[in-house]
Amino acid sequence: MIGAGLAGLVAGVRLAEGGMRVTLVAKGVGSLNLSPGVIDVLGYAPGRVDAPREAIGRLVAERPDHPYARIGADAVEEALAWFTGRVPQMRYRGDGPRNLLLPSAVGVPRPTALAPASMAGADLRGGGRFVAVGLSGLKDFYPRLLADNLTRADLPEGATVTARHAEISASPRPGRADVAGQVYARALDDPPFRAEFAAALRGLAEPGETILLPAVLGTARAGEVFDELQERVGLAIAEVPTVPPSVAGMRLNTELAGAFARAGGRVVLGVEAVGATGADGRISGILIRDAARTRELPADAVVLATGGFSAGGIELDSHGALREVVLDLPVSGPPEGVPPLSERHLDHQPLMASGVAVDGMLRPVGPGGEPVWDNLYAAGTIVAGAEPWREKSGEGIAIAGAYRAAGAILEET
Amino acid sequence: MTHQLHELMRDSLDHCVKCTICETYCPVAAATPLFPGPKYVGPQAERYRGGDANADASLDYCSSCGICTQVCPQGVKIAEINSQAKAELAQERGVSLRDRLIARPTLAGWMGAPVWPVANWTTSFGPFRLLLEKVLRIHRKAPMPRWAGRTFQSRTRARRRAPNPSAPQRQVVFFHGCAANFYEPGTGAMAVQVLEHNGLEVIIPKQGCCGLPLQSNGQYDAARAYVRRLAAQLAPYARAGHDIVATSTSCGLMLKREAHEILGVDDDDLKVVSERMFDICEYLVMLDERGELNRDMQPVDMEVPYHAPCQQRGHGVGTPAMELMALVPGLRASQVDAVCCGVAGTYGLKAEKYDIAMEVGRSLFDQVRASGAPLSVCDSETCRWQIAAATDRPSVHPVEMLHRAYGLG
Ligand SMILES: Cc1cc2nc3c(=O)[nH]c(=O)nc-3n(C[C@H](O)[C@H](O)[C@H](O)COP(=O)(O)OP(=O)(O)OC[C@H]3O[C@@H](n4cnc5c(N)ncnc54)[C@H](O)[C@@H]3O)c2cc1C
Numbered sequence: 001m002i003g004a005g006l007a008g009l010v011a012g013v014r015l016a017e018g019g020m021r022v023t024l025v026a027k028g029v030g031s032l033n034l035s036p037g038v039i040d041v042l043g044y045a046p047g048r049v050d051a052p053r054e055a056i057g058r059l060v061a062e063r064p065d066h067p068y069a070r071i072g073a074d075a076v077e078e079a080l081a082w083f084t085g086r087v088p089q090m091r092y093r094g095d096g097p098r099n100l101l102l103p104s105a106v107g108v109p110r111p112t113a114l115a116p117a118s119m120a121g122a123d124l125r126g127g128g129r130f131v132a133v134g135l136s137g138l139k140d141f142y143p144r145l146l147a148d149n150l151t152r153a154d155l156p157e158g159a160t161v162t163a164r165h166a167e168i169s170a171s172p173r174p175g176r177a178d179v180a181g182q183v184y185a186r187a188l189d190d191p192p193f194r195a196e197f198a199a200a201l202r203g204l205a206e207p208g209e210t211i212l213l214p215a216v217l218g219t220a221r222a223g224e225v226f227d228e229l230q231e232r233v234g235l236a237i238a239e240v241p242t243v244p245p246s247v248a249g250m251r252l253n254t255e256l257a258g259a260f261a262r263a264g265g266r267v268v269l270g271v272e273a274v275g276a277t278g279a280d281g282r283i284s285g286i287l288i289r290d291a292a293r294t295r296e297l298p299a300d301a302v303v304l305a306t307g308g309f310s311a312g313g314i315e316l317d318s319h320g321a322l323r324e325v326v327l328d329l330p331v332s333g334p335p336e337g338v339p340p341l342s343e344r345h346l347d348h349q350p351l352m353a354s355g356v357a358v359d360g361m362l363r364p365v366g367p368g369g370e371p372v373w374d375n376l377y378a379a380g381t382i383v384a385g386a387e388p389w390r391e392k393s394g395e396g397i398a399i400a401g402a403y404r405a406a407g408a409i410l411e412e413t
Numbered sequence: 414m415t416h417q418l419h420e421l422m423r424d425s426l427d428h429c430v431k432c433t434i435c436e437t438y439c440p441v442a443a444a445t446p447l448f449p450g451p452k453y454v455g456p457q458a459e460r461y462r463g464g465d466a467n468a469d470a471s472l473d474y475c476s477s478c479g480i481c482t483q484v485c486p487q488g489v490k491i492a493e494i495n496s497q498a499k500a501e502l503a504q505e506r507g508v509s510l511r512d513r514l515i516a517r518p519t520l521a522g523w524m525g526a527p528v529w530p531v532a533n534w535t536t537s538f539g540p541f542r543l544l545l546e547k548v549l550r551i552h553r554k555a556p557m558p559r560w561a562g563r564t565f566q567s568r569t570r571a572r573r574r575a576p577n578p579s580a581p582q583r584q585v586v587f588f589h590g591c592a593a594n595f596y597e598p599g600t601g602a603m604a605v606q607v608l609e610h611n612g613l614e615v616i617i618p619k620q621g622c623c624g625l626p627l628q629s630n631g632q633y634d635a636a637r638a639y640v641r642r643l644a645a646q647l648a649p650y651a652r653a654g655h656d657i658v659a660t661s662t663s664c665g666l667m668l669k670r671e672a673h674e675i676l677g678v679d680d681d682d683l684k685v686v687s688e689r690m691f692d693i694c695e696y697l698v699m700l701d702e703r704g705e706l707n708r709d710m711q712p713v714d715m716e717v718p719y720h721a722p723c724q725q726r727g728h729g730v731g732t733p734a735m736e737l738m739a740l741v742p743g744l745r746a747s748q749v750d751a752v753c754c755g756v757a758g759t760y761g762l763k764a765e766k767y768d769i770a771m772e773v774g775r776s777l778f779d780q781v782r783a784s785g786a787p788l789s790v791c792d793s794e795t796c797r798w799q800i801a802a803a804t805d806r807p808s809v810h811p812v813e814m815l816h817r818a819y820g821l822g
Contacts, residue, residue: 023731027486027488028434028483028484028485028486028487028488029434029438029484029486030486031486033432033434033437034432034434173446176446180433180436180437180442180450182436182437182443183443186443244432244433244434245432245433245434245436245437250437258750261748266731266732266736267731268729268730268731269483269484269726269729270482270483270484270726270727270729271729272488288729289729290728290729290730291666291669291670291727291728291729291730292669292670292687292688292690292728293688298702310430310486311486312486312487312488
């Protein structure tokens with residue numbers, strides 16, 4: 001596996017559990033620690049999506065070059081069921097075929113397929129009464145903005161939300177003006193601070209109200225922290241994702257990496273993949289640069305999961321030329337004549353869908369549709385055709401694609 | 414410092430997107446509010462440095478474990494930038510007598526070796542340690558190794574052979590580092606026997622200190638002089654085609670990468686040495702991959718917790734110690750879930766940092782104790798001393814487990 005993001009880890013876990021000897025190499029950790037810890041499958045296409053499975057069907061009919069067209073809607077279902085079983089401590093909850101609608105860090109309703117139980121309670125589809133509670137030491141969470149935005153949120157017909165805000169000063173580092181989310185989270189893993197925190201929350205909300213807190217409620221013991229806080233306070237609590245660093249994303253990263261290690265997978269972090277050796281259409285090894293030299297890591301099959309622009313899997317030079325950095329694979333970018341970028345950040349950005357095109361087995365292909373290497377697969381953001389942060393499709397594509405690629409390798413060998 | 418490489422390191426900070434992943438992994442920031450985190454003192458503060466601006470003093474709490482650089486998704490050389498800024502800070506403030514002393518293991522080694530029983534008695538004698546803390550600010554409880562008397566160099570004089578270009582593959586050079594020389598000659602001897610047991614001849618040339626402790630204490634000029642001298646001692650062997658194998662994982666990393674990337678040493682001697690330098694576990698796994706490792710092993714029936722130290726992670730070779738231990742019948746090694754033991758070379762010895770170092774290592778120590786195992790395993794000597802002191806049980810180099818499995822002990 002090249003890449004330690006969601007795609008690399010998922011493929012790694014499935015292969016290692018399938019009895020393969022798996023090595024995961026990455027130059028740094030993946031994007032999970034920045035992600036909210038929810039599992040987006042399809043949130044906008046282009047309007048807000050209520051039923052992602054049906055919407056995927058329509059999407060792939062219209063856009064045969066979308067990753068979901070290669071992966072297939074059924075595989076998504078199967079992959080997600082398998083995935084949630086691999087990370088039981090995350091306690092993922094969904095609503096069958098329908099998306100949840102959860103508040104983002106700034107109070108925008110955000111469609112997502114699965115969320116940790118600690119977040120799912122903030123589902124806005126049925127409306128509700130909320131108290132957004134800030135922590136005076138945590139600069140990067142804005143309870144007032146969150147509450148204000150929730151009261152004017154675009155919700156399904158009939159749903160009404162009331163929201164107010166409050167703040168508590170319980171802090172693991174009293175007197176400090178700027179305490180990071182992970183510091184709160186680690187302190188909440190320990191019972192003494194947890195008790196102090198629960199005491200501060202008591203009396204802030206009335207029966208029937210849900211307390212919204214930044215998603216910093218524990219790391220290693222998050223489940224226990226959440227249950228105990230709800231019990232001590234006697235009211236419903238829901239976590240709201242924060243801006244990076246995201247404790248909820250860190251939990252998922254840790255649990256998935258743990259599953260990989262338990263299955264016997266090896267991780268080599270801090271090395272860059274710089275090429276491959278091979279002949280007759282098959283890769284025989286990956287070249288990696290370690291502290292002293294470039295060496296070959298022999299491999300029977302390779303999964304490229306190096307992410308997109310943000311992780312460095314794809315580069316754009318000053319002449320506008322796109323390059324896949326490890327294997328120099330053909331990159332498909334915006335078609336001739338289409339402006340690559342729009343003026344507004346969150347608008348359609350065709351350039352951001354650049355990546356490697358793949359076949360039905362998730363193997364990168366050349367212009368004629370033939371696989372570049374018979375035993376090379378690609379998964380995650382490196383696959384061309386999606387704009388995950390706009391579509392809210394990143395985790396679904398990464399999980400289902402990696403699951404499929406791993407399945408193809410298990411069948412082949 | 415206006416070195417070309419320094420500029421390169423500095424440029425890498427433009428890749429920082431402020432994702433703060435380094436801050437979430439930093440073991441020191443997790444343990445104390447005195448250190449605001451690698452991004453804060455690094456890519457963020459670096460922009461205000463240079464010219465008349467001084468580095469923020471909180472930088473001094475960085476332990477130089479290097480985890481930030483390893484986890485950075487954008488390739489920012491955070492640890493390197495911070496190490497260089499720390500050196501400038503040390504220059505501005507002046508280097509204390511303590512930091513000069515603890516940065517020179519050879520000095521302490523040579524002072525203690527001839528009078529080792531006395532030296533060992535004093536370093537374990539409470540009132541003397543209290544005095545050491547008062548006068549030098551070396552924490553009274555900080556783990557200190559015990560001098561072994563005769564140095565490893567003098568015990569192995571017969572192996573001080575010239576390079577042999579005619580059969581370089583069968584003859585490897587052993588780089589033992591200061592730890593094996595003065596304090597743990599037993600580890601050095603076991604490494605030699607394990608290599609010999611695998612059909613290799615072992616040459617042990619005259620060799621000095623790599624300068625790493627000087628580097629981490631901000632004394633760059635001295636560190637450069639040390640590492641150049643060592644590289645010159647080893648280079649003739651590398652040029653003749655001998656591989657160089659190290660048991661001291663941090664000193665090996667110094668020669669592989671840090672002397673170049675942090676100190677900016679660019680000479681040919683260093684380059685050839687770094688290309689031939691291998692951590693011993695990395696080397697043995699490589700032999701195994703070529704089918705050349707002796708796999709004839711006796712059962713060693715025990716469970717052991719293993720800690721991959723920060724500097725070992727810096728090699729980018731995974732955890733070869735775990736792979737080797739998996740070959741030993743009956744040996745059940747499990748990797749401890751922890752980033753750092755806290756000591757980071759000399760950091761945890763300092764009176765003002767000892768408590769932080771113990772807090773950094775807390776979870777690691779808890780896991781070792783909870784395992785109930787009679788010993789723990791770790792590749793780096795200063796980490797072993799720290800872990801052993803904190804958990805009341807020995808901590809050994811992975812080659813010691815192989816040594817047992819080969820029935821050499
Ligand atoms: C800031 C941000 C916000 C996002 N928000 C959303 C969102 O709201 N909704 C949504 O659906 N999706 C979102 N996404 C996308 C989503 O997170 C990803 O699609 C998903 O996590 C899958 O990631 P991945 O595994 O493909 O790649 P990544 O997680 O990016 O991992 C790539 C890995 O490859 C490694 N790597 C790269 N090049 C090399 C090399 N040469 N050698 C070795 N290793 C290499 C990297 O170090 C890293 O470990 C967001 C992404 C980012 C970065």
